[in-house]
Amino acid sequence: MTYNPSQAPFDIPADDALIARALEDASIPTLMMSMIHLSGDTALLDGPLRPAGVYINEYQGYMSEEDKAAVRAQALEVIKAFRESGCVMPPPPSEETIHRMMNFLVAQEVPQEYVPMMLEEMELDGRDQRSDAWGPEVPFDQREQHRVLVIGGGMSGVLAAVRLQEAGIPFVVIEKNPSVGGTWYENRYPGVRVDVGNHLYCYSFEPAHHWTQYFSQQPELQKYFEGVVEHHELQSHFRFNTEVTGATWDESRKLWTVTTVDGDGNTEMHEANSVISAVGQLNRPKLPDIPGVENFAGQWCHSAAWDDSLDYRGKNVVVVGSGASAFQLVPAIAEEVGSLTVFQRSAPWMFENPIYHENVPEGKKWCLQHLPFYARWFRFLLFWPACDGAYDTVIVDPDWPHQERSANEMNEFVYQMFSDYIKGQVGDDEELLQKVIPDYVPMGKRTLQDNGSWLSALKRDNVALVTQSVASVSEGGVTASDGTFYPADVIIYATGFQTDRFLWPMEIRGRGGQLLAERWGKEPSAYLGITVPGFPNFYCMYGPGTNLAFGGSLIFNGECQIRYIMECLKLLLQSGDAALQCREAVHEDYYRRFREQHARLIWEHPSIKSSFYQNEDGKVTLLWPWKIHDMWSWTRTAPTTDYELIPQESAP
Numbered sequence: 001m002t003y004n005p006s007q008a009p010f011d012i013p014a015d016d017a018l019i020a021r022a023l024e025d026a027s028i029p030t031l032m033m034s035m036i037h038l039s040g041d042t043a044l045l046d047g048p049l050r051p052a053g054v055y056i057n058e059y060q061g062y063m064s065e066e067d068k069a070a071v072r073a074q075a076l077e078v079i080k081a082f083r084e085s086g087c088v089m090p091p092p093p094s095e096e097t098i099h100r101m102m103n104f105l106v107a108q109e110v111p112q113e114y115v116p117m118m119l120e121e122m123e124l125d126g127r128d129q130r131s132d133a134w135g136p137e138v139p140f141d142q143r144e145q146h147r148v149l150v151i152g153g154g155m156s157g158v159l160a161a162v163r164l165q166e167a168g169i170p171f172v173v174i175e176k177n178p179s180v181g182g183t184w185y186e187n188r189y190p191g192v193r194v195d196v197g198n199h200l201y202c203y204s205f206e207p208a209h210h211w212t213q214y215f216s217q218q219p220e221l222q223k224y225f226e227g228v229v230e231h232h233e234l235q236s237h238f239r240f241n242t243e244v245t246g247a248t249w250d251e252s253r254k255l256w257t258v259t260t261v262d263g264d265g266n267t268e269m270h271e272a273n274s275v276i277s278a279v280g281q282l283n284r285p286k287l288p289d290i291p292g293v294e295n296f297a298g299q300w301c302h303s304a305a306w307d308d309s310l311d312y313r314g315k316n317v318v319v320v321g322s323g324a325s326a327f328q329l330v331p332a333i334a335e336e337v338g339s340l341t342v343f344q345r346s347a348p349w350m351f352e353n354p355i356y357h358e359n360v361p362e363g364k365k366w367c368l369q370h371l372p373f374y375a376r377w378f379r380f381l382l383f384w385p386a387c388d389g390a391y392d393t394v395i396v397d398p399d400w401p402h403q404e405r406s407a408n409e410m411n412e413f414v415y416q417m418f419s420d421y422i423k424g425q426v427g428d429d430e431e432l433l434q435k436v437i438p439d440y441v442p443m444g445k446r447t448l449q450d451n452g453s454w455l456s457a458l459k460r461d462n463v464a465l466v467t468q469s470v471a472s473v474s475e476g477g478v479t480a481s482d483g484t485f486y487p488a489d490v491i492i493y494a495t496g497f498q499t500d501r502f503l504w505p506m507e508i509r510g511r512g513g514q515l516l517a518e519r520w521g522k523e524p525s526a527y528l529g530i531t532v533p534g535f536p537n538f539y540c541m542y543g544p545g546t547n548l549a550f551g552g553s554l555i556f557n558g559e560c561q562i563r564y565i566m567e568c569l570k571l572l573l574q575s576g577d578a579a580l581q582c583r584e585a586v587h588e589d590y591y592r593r594f595r596e597q598h599a600r601l602i603w604e605h606p607s608i609k610s611s612f613y614q615n616e617d618g619k620v621t622l623l624w625p626w627k628i629h630d631m632w633s634w635t636r637t638a639p640t641t642d643y644e645l646i647p648q649e650s651a652p
Contacts, residue, residue: 011370012083018366019079023072025363026374027059029105031075033377034367038082040090042097045104054106054385056551057197057214057353057449059378061107079371089372092124105377106384114388117632121204122376128205130559132167132566142573143168149258149272150174151244151506154182156278156541156558158225159203161234163562169569172270173234173278174260176243180229181222182280188306189325189492191332193217193357195449199368199375200382200553203228207375209368214355215449242268246507247275249536254578254648256537273578274537276565277503281547281622284498284505288320292473300491303329312490314338318478320470321494322348324446329494330463331453340463341478341486343470346445346610347438352421353449386551388627394443394550394602407441407602414442425455432458435465440607443550499612499622502544510535511581520544522615525594527587527642528634529624530561531568536579536646539565545594546631547622549603549613557624557631564635571638572645579646586642597625 013019023031029051032044049071051061060068093101095115102110102118120129134143146169150160153175164171177185194201198211206228212220229235241263248257258270285302287293298315301307303325317337319326322344334340368375397408406412419437426433436455438445448454458465468480477488498504501517502524508516511534519534526532529546530539541561548554572580598604603613603620613620624631 012079012087014083016076016080020072020076022363022366022370023075025361026072026075026367027364027378027381028063028068028071029061030059030374030378030381031367031371032071033101033105034371034374035075035078036093036097036101037089037373038371039078042093042100045097045100050104051107054108054381054389056351056386056390057355058385059381061105095119098122101377102380105381106389108389110384110389113633114629117629118380121379122373123204130204130563132163132563134167134570138167138570138573140168142576144170146273146569146573147171147271148274148276148569149256149270150276150278151247151258152182152278152280152283153177153180153238153240154184154278154280154283155225155555156280156562157182157276158228158234159555159558159562160276160278160541160565161237162203162205162228162232163566165232165234165237167566167569171237173238174242174244174258174270175238175240178240179222179226180238181225182283184218184221184225186283187304187325188218188308189303189329189332191217191328191330192325193328194221195324196386196553197382198360200379201555203555204559206231207368207379209365209375211360211365213357213359215357244506246509247538248509248513249511249538251511254536254646274539274569276539276541277508277543278541279503279506280542281499281502281544282497284501285493286496286498287493288470288495290470290473295475296473296488296491297475298489298491300493303492303494304497310490310492312337312492315489316477316487317341317490317492318486318488319343319492319494320478321345321496322465323494323496324348324448325496326494327448327450327454329492331457334457334460334463338462338489340457340460341466341488342458342463343466343468343478343480344435345469346440347436348445348448349418349438349442350422350448350450350454351418352451354451356449356451357453383552383556383628388629390551391627395600396602396605403441403605404607405441407444407605411441411443411602418442421450422455425450425452426459429459432465435467440609441602441605444602444605444608445549445611445613447550496612500615508535508538510538522617523619523621525587525591525621527582527590528561528564528631530564530635531582531587531643533582533584533587536581537572539568541565544621546624547613549623552628556628560631560635564638567636567638568643571640571643575645577645578648580643581646583642583644594625595619598623601625 049067053062099115148169148171150157150173153173157173158180161173179185193215198216202208242260244260246259250257256272256275260268285304299310301310313336316339318341320343393410400408406415468482470478471481472479478486514534524544526540526543529543598620613622
């Protein structure tokens with residue numbers, strides 16, 4: 001599964017016709033980057049054939065068919081010449097050339113500061129530069145004596161396991177489910193799929209070229225994480241069907257005591273020098289507080305705890321919620337139900353993605369698998385327009401005159417584009433249009449990707465969109481706040497997660513018996529989203545303030561976070577001390593900057609009346625407010641000045 005770009009010879013087939021057919025499916029701008037690696041010739045960067053622009057999920061750079069055909073013809077010759085020369089790679093491009101290639105690929109100037117991050121991603125020498133295969137700088141006896149317990153076997157937990165194994169640190173992963181995958185094990189509702197392009201939503205050290213779709217469905221995603229565990233031979237480190245109920249710091253012994261309970265109700269105590277919480281933010285379903293829920297006589301479930309026995313075919317179905325889960329679920333079941341009533345609290349913004357349900361062409365898979373560095377450049381093409389390249393759209397301009405609909409000039413462009421797309425889908429149904437045009441600034445909540453399926457479902461004769469809230473549930477159905485009764489055989493709650501109860505229901509106690517939930521209150525926070533003062537040797541992955549709202553890959557962020565955690569562990573083990581904790585002043589300064597940054601951004605815009613990003617005071621605590629590059633840059637090392645080292649014998 002692992003792709004090593006330094007391997008030689010590359011597997012370039014002798015069948016020229018096969019290559020030509022594959023190039024028909026290629027992303028042409030990405031192909032041009034691979035051609036430079038294959039030939040060492042940078043003339044393409046100065047020629048007339050070039051991308052004209054960049055946009056999310058637009059992989060051809062708005063190039064004309066004539067220009068794309070010309071590039072394919074050139075590429076075939078370059079590939080043939082490379083094959084005939086013995087598939088020997090020329091020297092890698094210089095740092096300056098890499099920067100030029102980045103600018104060329106996305107048809108705009110990428111700041112110089114992104115080049116080191118890109119070089120790390122490229123792995124020009126074939127090495128995983130984020131690997132934690134430590135050398136003699138960390139004594140082996142120190143590693144072997146430092147036991148780590150990881151809570152959760154989802155994306156972050158598997159990643160932590162890979163890096164801990166590389167470093168030679170003993171560890172165990174406690175997972176409440178029967179297998180790995182986390183989100184992608186638990187979320188099994190019809191239509192569920194990832195909303196980040198798959199080729200970015202995978203580990204940098206395990207690029208997967210086999211994805212059947214650009215945005216894969218749940219079974220394929222879970223299989224990927226299971227495959228990573230198998231490939232790295234991590235199975236023996238996982239304890240499945242076991243849940244962590246609490247963890248307490250033992251000050252006298254400088255250890256964490258972790259309590260678990262298995263599927264049979266058996267309780268067990270574990271000791272660990274360090275604990276990594278990899279439970280994430282969106283893993284505990286939240287049921288709405290609606291009177292009479294317990295009285296419903298039909299079948300019901302939460303979308304994130306799907307009941308495979310649920311029989312909705314031909315039935316009267318009510319879906320409570322219109323966010324990301326409902327957006328996928330409703331089109332998937334609309335044709336099979338008798339009637340479908342969707343309760344919408346607020347309309348979601350959406351943008352057009354015509355390939356959202358499309359298969360990856362075989363030719364593109366071939367390019368990803370066989371063409372040197374094609375996969376790496378394709379990841380950057382996915383990253384830039386959806387992440388840091390779009391950051392300016394979420395910065396609120398206080399002088400912008402149209403605050404009722406947009407936050408700045410770029411955001412106004414987004415507003416018009418999104419609105420036009422929705423209007424084009426709805427057509428002349430003014431009643432529906434009034435319901436589906438959001439009343440808050442675009443990007444202010446989670447923006448959803450659409451290939452026409454959502455609005456097409458809402459336009460069906462058997463589907464009704466209700467903008468009233470649910471007042472009560474009774475034996476036979478649901479009553480809206482205006483008194484209208486909607487009969488139901490099945491109720492599906494697509495109402496999100498317990499985001500306001502971070503790490504709940506675990507009870508985590510740090511120094512002096514301090515309860516983490518009490519320290520956090522309504523504003524959970526951690527330094528860089530990772531460490532908390534007063535909780536030594538305790539680390540969060542996908543912790544407070546690290547969620548992403550409008551683009552990016554949580555897997556990329558996870559790689560940044562585990563690298564930082566490993567740097568903390570290295571610092572501790574080299575010191576010979578028992579524990580390490582974040583300094584209170586460092587955390588306070590960080591959280592002050594965190595709050596100041598969020599105050600400038602769109603997610604606290606006054607047009608947003610309700611959002612799971614916000615707490616009851618309207619403050620955003622879940623989201624990373626800076627650029628992805630900042631996450632990458634700030635987590636490369638763990639400065640000793642940020643931490644207090646605790647010797648084996650010390651007072652609390």
